[in-house]
Amino acid sequence: MPSAPTKETTMTAAEASAAFDPDALGAYLFSNYRRAPVAFERGSGCRLWSTAGKEYLDFVAGIAVCSLGHADPRLAAAIADQAARLLHVSNLYWIPEQAEAARRLVQASGGAFQRAFFCNSGAEANEALIKIARKRGSASGRYEIVVADNSFHGRTLGALAATGNPAYHRGFAPLPEGFRFVPFNDLGALEAAIGERTCAVLLEPIQGEGGVYPATTEYLQGAERLCRKHDLLFLLDEVQTGIGRTGLMFAFEHYGVTPHAIALAKGLGGGVAVGAVLAQEEAANLQPGEHGTTFGGNPLAMAAVIAVQKALTEDGVLQNATAMGRVLQQRLEALVQSSRGAAISVRGKGLLLAVALDPALPAPKVVERCFERGLLVNAVRPDTIRMAPPLVVTEGEIDRAVGILGEALAAE
Numbered sequence: 020m021p022s023a024p025t026k027e028t029t030m031t032a033a034e035a036s037a038a039f040d041p042d043a044l045g046a047y048l049f050s051n052y053r054r055a056p057v058a059f060e061r062g063s064g065c066r067l068w069s070t071a072g073k074e075y076l077d078f079v080a081g082i083a084v085c086s087l088g089h090a091d092p093r094l095a096a097a098i099a100d101q102a103a104r105l106l107h108v109s110n111l112y113w114i115p116e117q118a119e120a121a122r123r124l125v126q127a128s129g130g131a132f133q134r135a136f137f138c139n140s141g142a143e144a145n146e147a148l149i150k151i152a153r154k155r156g157s158a159s160g161r162y163e164i165v166v167a168d169n170s171f172h173g174r175t176l177g178a179l180a181a182t183g184n185p186a187y188h189r190g191f192a193p194l195p196e197g198f199r200f201v202p203f204n205d206l207g208a209l210e211a212a213i214g215e216r217t218c219a220v221l222l223e224p225i226q227g228e229g230g231v232y233p234a235t236t237e238y239l240q241g242a243e244r245l246c247r248k249h250d251l252l253f254l255l256d257e258v259q260t261g262i263g264r265t266g267l268m269f270a271f272e273h274y275g276v277t278p279h280a281i282a283l284a285k286g287l288g289g290g291v292a293v294g295a296v297l298a299q300e301e302a303a304n305l306q307p308g309e310h311g312t313t314f315g316g317n318p319l320a321m322a323a324v325i326a327v328q329k330a331l332t333e334d335g336v337l338q339n340a341t342a343m344g345r346v347l348q349q350r351l352e353a354l355v356q357s358s359r360g361a362a363i364s365v366r367g368k369g370l371l372l373a374v375a376l377d378p379a380l381p382a383p384k385v386v387e388r389c390f391e392r393g394l395l396v397n398a399v400r401p402d403t404i405r406m407a408p409p410l411v412v413t414e415g416e417i418d419r420a421v422g423i424l425g426e427a428l429a430a431e
């Protein structure tokens with residue numbers, strides 16, 4: 020069992036939060052984030068302790084990033100050991116840790132992919148997918164990528180241009196051209212959008228930031244079929260859904276499809292910044308000089324990727340995610356039944372779940388009530404709470420979290 024922090028705090032939580040001054044903390048930073056008035060100084064598993072000494076149950080997990088929870092000894096040791104030997108050498112040289120991380124991910128894909136490219140974030144992984152698609156299309160004058168409304172692919176200009184949320188585009192024109200938007204889960208619209216200039220289709224298997232909306236099986240299978248028929252690349256953004264988050268290593272496995280390539284990041288390094296593209300041989304088309312990134316696949320990030328993969332596949336963390344995903348879904352369904360209409364439905368897969376609320380009950384208000392009661396969750400829509408705990412979450416922690424959410428829904 021992880022132990023509580025040993026550091027003595029003399030202030031009460033109330034005193035500390037009175038002393039907590041977001042203005043002072045924000046004095047030298049950009050104002051581009053809306054932050055809750057709290058800072059954490061330590062974590063263990065699914066628990067976090069604030070600087071005020073208050074304990075929280077973490078069902079945000081750094082936005083689906085901390086797959087092994089906080090302060091996982093396996094990950095910490097792998098990173099410390101690597102840091103003591105070598106952090107970075109650049110891709111001017113071979114990096115054995117990169118080869119091993121690629122081998123493990125390719126193997127984890129069960130034959131779906133043959134090659135990996137490493138970068139540093141989800142946006143960057145999607146940029147690579149866009150370049151892969153355009154390069155392949157360039158031989159036949161095709162460059163257009165069909166993407167979905169309500170999608171999220173990242174904040175860099177290319178990934179932003181592919182993102183189906185006009186609010187994120189505002190003020191940043193002109194964005195790169197060549198993206199065609201269609202309503203999500205509408206196969207007819209997707210087919211109608213494919214034209215002479217189309218080179219690829221890029222979708223999230225579950226729209227995470229958009230509110231945890233899963234694609235239907237007919238939709239993803241139909242999209243794959245259309246891609247084969249029109250010689251397009253079938254690309255999936257698994258930045259949020261990948262690496263065990265949905266109860267399987269990759270979300271595409273739920274759907275019986277095999278994309279040409281996928282983007283990964285978030286949970287891939289368990290909290291260390293790292294992104295990747297996994298691709299079939301034909302989509303691994305970038306040649307020397309055509310793409311790269313200084314930090315991509317450096318030994319530190321690769322040590323983290325390997326440690327996370329080991330924990331998932333060898334220490335039973337993936338099986339835990341599968342089992343606990345079922346438990347969380349079941350508990351949330353029960354909460355919907357008992358909530359007298361405050362909670363309406365549950366969406367998602369595995370440990371990427373959302374609870375839709377009565378629109379009269381603002382989700383940010385519920386998030387705040389959970390926060391006061393020591394549970395971290397976030398509002399992905401004005402009427403939707405997302406739950407994405409670490410993949411090491413236990414049944415006891417799930418019961419506590421759902422109990423707190425129930426109290427928050429019932430509170431006046």
Ligand SMILES: *Cc1c(COP(=O)(O)O)cnc(C)c1O
Nearest residue numbers: 140141142171172173227258259
């Ligand atoms: C978070 C996210 C991204 C962006 O990842 P960053 O690491 O923030 O660049 C892209 N796609 C999806 C599906 C995401 O959830």
